[in-house]
Amino acid sequence: MPALLVDVGNTNIKFGLAEAGGLLSSFALPTDRSATPDSLGLALASALPFHGCRPADIEAAVASSVVPPLNPIIEHAISRYLGVRLRFVPTDIPIPLKNLYGRPHEVGADRLVTAFAGRRAVGAASVIVVDFGTATNFDCVQDDAFLGGLICPGLMTSLSGLVSKTAKLPHVALDPGDGALSIGRSTTDCINQGFVFGFADMVTGVTARLKAHLGGDVHVLATGGFAEKLAPICPVIRDVRPELLLEGLRQLWLASSRPGGRK
Numbered sequence: 305m306p307a308l309l310v311d312v313g314n315t316n317i318k319f320g321l322a323e324a325g326g327l328l329s330s331f332a333l334p335t336d337r338s339a340t341p342d343s344l345g346l347a348l349a350s351a352l353p354f355h356g357c358r359p360a361d362i363e364a365a366v367a368s369s370v371v372p373p374l375n376p377i378i379e380h381a382i383s384r385y386l387g388v389r390l391r392f393v394p395t396d397i398p399i400p401l402k403n404l405y406g407r408p409h410e411v412g413a414d415r416l417v418t419a420f421a422g423r424r425a426v427g428a429a430s431v432i433v434v435d436f437g438t439a440t441n442f443d444c445v446q447d448d449a450f451l452g453g454l455i456c457p458g459l460m461t462s463l464s465g466l467v468s469k470t471a472k473l474p475h476v477a478l479d480p481g482d483g484a485l486s487i488g489r490s491t492t493d494c495i496n497q498g499f500v501f502g503f504a505d506m507v508t509g510v511t512a513r514l515k516a517h518l519g520g521d522v523h524v525l526a527t528g529g530f531a532e533k534l535a536p537i538c539p540v541i542r543d544v545r546p547e548l549l550l551e552g553l554r555q556l557w558l559a560s561s562r563p564g565g566r567k
Contacts (some may be wrong), residue, residue: 305363308386309553311414311526312369312378314438319348320550321357325553326548329355341377345385365390366397366557367412367547393417393553397560402449411450414549418527419443419450421552427546428523431547432514433508434541436528444518454510459503459530463495480504480528503530504537511540515528 306328309320316332331354333347349359365388369375375392382390391397392413399416401423415435422433423445435441438461443453459478476492479514480500488494500503507526515522526534526541527548535541545551 305361306357306384307554307557308365308388309367309557310360310365310382310390311549311553312367312371312374314371317374317378318550319351320547320553321352321355321460322550322554322557324558326551329520329548330547331355335374337373339349339374339377341380341384343462344377345381348381349385354425363387364557365530366553366560367392368417370412370414389484391560393464393556396564397556398560399556400448402444406452410508411452415441415443415453415553415558416450418548419445420446421548421555422525422527423448424555425548425551426523426525428518428521429516430442430522432511432518432522432524434511434524434526434527434531435548436530436534438504440503442526444514446518456506456510458532459499463499466495469473478501478533480533480537480552483556500534505532505533507534507538515540518542 306321306323309322310319315334315335316459318332319329322327331351334485337433339410365382375400393399394413399420401420405411406477416432418435422431429447434441437458439458440456441453444451467473476495478496478499485497485501488497508548511524523542524540525543527545531544531546537543
């Protein structure tokens with residue numbers, strides 16, 4: 305029986321279905337801060353059959369959330385419509401990383417989970433996880449310690465901000481094309497080239513500084529919505545793991561000493 309993995313983000317709530325052997329499938333619903341347990345529960349229960357799963361099939365549920373007001377809504381939705389108790393990391397399931405943040409409670413659960421999963425995925429002593437989400441996070445792990453990192457603007461967040469503050473700039477679909485920079489000859493091309501290569505060089509420059517700070521061999525891997533598009537033009541990125549956070553939740557679920565069960 306599969307577990308339901310839940311990544312509650314600022315833009316989307318991503319769901320994954322997983323078994324001991326790996327992740328089976330994933331899907332997303334828009335993050336709606338006005339959602340009710342019934343609206344969210346019905347949407348989730350309706351989506352599961354399209355992924356080969358009935359609500360009654362779910363064995364356990366584990367979540368990472370950066371939207372605290374939604375936590376009780378999601379918890380009640382899953383309890384009511386799936387019949388399992390939702391457990392959150394790191395409050396219900398600890399993450400086996402030493403958190404070296406000055407104020408450990410300030411770190412988003414998503415950052416800790418991807419840092420943990422990145423360290424497990426590559427096995428290197430020093431790892432930088434670049435997460436292309438609502439924000440672009442650079443998180444550093446050394447041995448089994450989360451050192452912290454940098455939070456930079458998100459690519460799509462920045463684009464939306466630019467378009468909303470200007471009268472004549474259009475919203476464009478960003479695409480690195482063949483990976484070669486060209487001089488834009490239309491406003492759309494200029495925006496596309498500027499954002500794609502501007503963010504690629506931000507990643508290259510920031511990771512170079514972080515690698516120099518960490519010293520030794522540092523493994524850089526990327527995750528998040530735009531990782532697969534930007535990685536080919538960011539040679540510093542060695543691996544792309546689009547589902548890194550869900551994979552981290554899967555591992556934490558399996559490692560949990562008290563797995564969830566049906567009510």
